[in-house]
Amino acid sequence: MIRHFRTFSTLALATLSIGSVQGQLFPLSENSWDNPEFRERFMGSYGVDTEVSPEISLDEKQLFEEITPLIQSQDVDGAIAALKRGITPQSSAAFDFILGNLYYQKQQLDPAIDAYETAIKKFPNFYRAYVNLGRSYVNQGNWSEGLKHLQKAMEIKPGDGTLYGLIGYCYMNEGKFATALDAYRMAIMLQPDSKDWKLGKLKCLTAxxxxxxxxxxxxxxxxxxxxxxxWWMLQANEFLSMEKPELAAANLEIVRQLGKAKPQSMMLLGDIYVNEGLLSQAVEVYGDALETGEVKPDRVFRVGYSLSSRGNYEEADKLMEAYSNTEAGQNLNEDQQLELLNLQAKIALGTNQDEKAAQMLEQVVDRDPMNGRALISLVDYYQKTEDLTKATYYAEQAAKLDEFRHSALLALARIKVGQREFAQAARYLRQAQDIKPLGYVADYLAQVERAADSQ
Incomplete structure (x- = not known):
């Protein structure tokens, strides 16, 4: 497995991920009113299945004949008005069902639910009313109610692919992925061409x-x-989860060659190239991403710090120079400008340009006297140049900041050891251990304490 891979890929995984496993993955595009095939199937539900649906009596034939041409001509409001005039507590549940369907067409889900519930009260074994009632609750995002009615429909009559798919969709949105996966597998077996159910299955597999x-x-x-x-990016995400970054890189490179790569995917591709030691390719891909102007400064800085921490100072320098020349790099706010200076100083230190680094760090501290990162870097610089007075001053300033106190105390201990003030060094080390116990610091403290005892 490529070393440091997890550090680089964490952010990018979150960016490319299909979505939060607790949230809704996708709208049901095949089962929405915008889909003509769905409308055709839904209109078919106005018919009567006498086994699990109520019949219409001869006395009610006139109302049925009145609404049929209205429905066929898509005069939904006219059909609703006619039904509301003609429906009585004694009339066939079929009319309440049709009324619910008409309200559903208009996406008026509350009156649709009321009409379906009335139909079920009149005809408790009404399969299609349970299905459409469940579907209405699903459209409202009420997964538990939707599931209850869809399951009741399944008790009445064996389900089709749509019913299994809707049940899977409810379970998925409740976070019950294993159960949802079973339902989706049944749905795909019955409707093998459904993209909705395949996407649901994919989400569950990932979860x-x-x-x-x-x-x-x-x-x-x-x-x-x-x-x-x-599809290429989602598969790249799966390859990353399987710790196969070379396959993920191949997918992301295909997206790039298609001319459809987004900055996030290009940054991820660059991360993978860095892990594989392909530094020139990484800098090229990062540069392409930066040219879009859509990469957040914090993301750019993280890459720069990661490269410099690995000793890849030349590549980090090229990247920061390229970023500085972009419109985004020239419009940083004050905090971002200081962060860039800090990073450039770190790179300069890594390439033995100590005086240049010190000048940059002094600029940072002049503008932000309590910039912890710059203070710690100045401590390192002045220790290196043996100006222990300045090193101590900057370390004491950094020690006032919670985020940098541990590092500052360790730096002060090293300074005191260099000055052979072992007792004071031991006190700093003990304070550091109180904040963050570390094995190597404990060993160092024991040595310093023995030196202090021998003085």
């Missing part, structure tokens, strides 16, 4: 960390729609 099956599903999506960058 269950069944990455190999998710990768296989994504190959199907890619084969059917190879120009869609989403």
């Amino acid at each position: 269950q960390q069944e990455h190999e099956e998710a990768v296989a599903m994504l190959y199907e999506f890619i084969e059917s729609d190879p120009e869609n960058p989403e």
Whole structure:
């Protein structure tokens, strides 16, 4: 496995991820009123299945004949008005069901739910009313109520792909991914061409960390729609979860070659190239991402610090210089400008440009006297140049900041050891251990304490 891979990929994984596993993955595009095929199926539900649906009596035929042409001509408001005039507590539940469907067409879900519930009260075994009632609650995001009515429909009559898919959708949105996955598998078996159910299954596989099956599903999506960058990136995300960054990089490079790469995916690709030691390729990809002007400064700085921490100062310097020349790099706020100076100073120190680094750090401290990162770097610089008075001053300033107190105390201890003030050094080390106990510091403290005792 590539060393340091997890450090680089954490942010990018969050960026490319399909979505929070606790949240809704996607709208049901195939089961929405915008889909003509769904409208056709839904209109078909106005018919009567006498086994699990109520019949219309001869006396009610006139109302049925009145609303039929209105429905066929898409005069929904006219059909609703006619039904509201004609429905009575004794009339067939079929009319309440049709009224619910008409309200559903208009996405007026509350009156649709009322009409379906009335239909069920009149005809308790009304399969289609339970299905559409459940569907209405699903559209409202009320997963528990939707599930209850969809399951009741399943008790009345064996479900089709849509019913299993809707049940899977409810379970998925409740975070019950294993159960949802079972339902989605049944839905796909009955409706193998449904993208909605395949996407739901994919979300569940990812949530269950069944990455190999998710990768296989994504190959199907890619084969059917190879120009869609989403499938390549989602599969790259799965490869990262499987700790196969080289395969993820191949996918992300394809997206880049398609000309459809977003800055986040380019930054991730650069991270992977760094991990594989392909530094020139990494800088090139990072540069392409920075040219978009859409990469947040904090993300740029993290890459710079990561490169310099690995000793890749030349690449870090190229990246920061390129960023400084972009419009985004020239419009940083005060805090971001100081962070960039800090990073450039770190790079300068790493390339033995100590005086240049010190000048940058002094600029930072002049503008922000309590900038902890700059203070610690100045401590290191002045220790290196053996100006212990200044090193001590900056370390004492850094020690006033909670975030940098531990590092400052360790620096003060080193200074005191260099001055052979072992007792004072031991006190600093003990204070540092109280904040963050570390094994190597404990060993160092024991040595310093022995030196203090021998004085």
